Amino acid sequence: MPIRLVYVDDEVDLLELFADMFSSSEVVIETYSDPVRAIAAIRDNPPDLIFLDHRLPRTTGDQIARQLDPAIPRALVTGDVTVQLESHFEAIFEKPFPIAKIREFIQSHVARNARPGNVGK
Numbered sequence: 001m002p003i004r005l006v007y008v009d010d011e012v013d014l015l016e017l018f019a020d021m022f023s024s025s026e027v028v029i030e031t032y033s034d035p036v037r038a039i040a041a042i043r044d045n046p047p048d049l050i051f052l053d054h055r056l057p058r059t060t061g062d063q064i065a066r067q068l069d070p071a072i073p074r075a076l077v078t079g080d081v082t083v084q085l086e087s088h089f090e091a092i093f094e095k096p097f098p099i100a101k102i103r104e105f106i107q108s109h110v111a112r113n114a115r116p117g118n119v120g121k
Contacts, residue, residue, distance in 0.1 A: 001113075002024075002025060002026050002027055002028045002110075003026065003027055003028070003047075003048040003049060003106075003109055003110055003113050004028050004030065004045075004047040004048050004049075005022070005027055005028065005029045005030070005047055005048065005049045005050070005051065005106065005109075006029075006030050006031075006032065006038065006041070006042055006047040006049075006050050006051070007019070007029060007030070007031050007032070007050075007051040007052075007077075008031075008032045008033075008035060008038040008050070008051070008052050008053060008056070008061070008064065009031070009033065009051075009052075009053035009056075009077065010033050010035075010053065010055075010056050010057055011033075011053070012033050014053075014095075014097075015031035015032075015033060016031075017097070018031065018051070018097070019031055021097070021099060021102075021103075022102065022103065022106055026107075026110045027106055027110065030047070035056050035057070035058075035059050035064055038064070039064060039067055039068070042068055042072070043068070046069060046072055047072065048072075048073070048109060048113055049072070049073050049074070049075070049106070049109045050065075050068070050072055050073070050074040050075070051074070051075045051076075051077055052064055052065060052074060052075070052076055052077065053076075053077050053078070054076055054077065054078035054079075054080065054083055055078070055079070055080075061076050061077075061078070062076070062083075062085050062086055062087050065087035065088075065089070066086065066087050070087075070088065073090050073109060074087075074088075074089050074090060075089055075090055075091040075092070075093060075102075075105060076089045076091070076092045076093070077092075077093050077094075077095060077097070078092065078093075078094060078095065079094065079095045081094045090105075091105050093105075
């Protein structure tokens with residue numbers, strides 16, 4: 001069963017690029033440019049993995065992360081790796097996307113979900 005990944009970024013071109021680069025038979029990607037809609041969707045149907053852009057209109061990825069279930073693994077995508085964070089992120093990726101590193105991070109979550117006992121979680 002594929003993992004479900006949600007990516008939130010106000011740059012629609014980056015959302016499309018991310019989905020094109022990282023979608024596969026093992027990874028289903030939902031993208032949101034509106035942080036409010038993203039929060040509602042994540043709360044209604046929690047994904048297996050979340051990627052958040054740091055700088056969003058009227059909020060930050062860190063602020064969004066604080067509103068979500070801390071058990072959901074998350075990564076921050078930012079152009080500013082010196083940003084101060086209050087939430088826990090398993091990884092921080094600097095823009096432009098480090099394709100190989102993001103692919104490796106996603107695949108580690110695919111493998112984690114494929115372990116016995118994690119089916120349906």
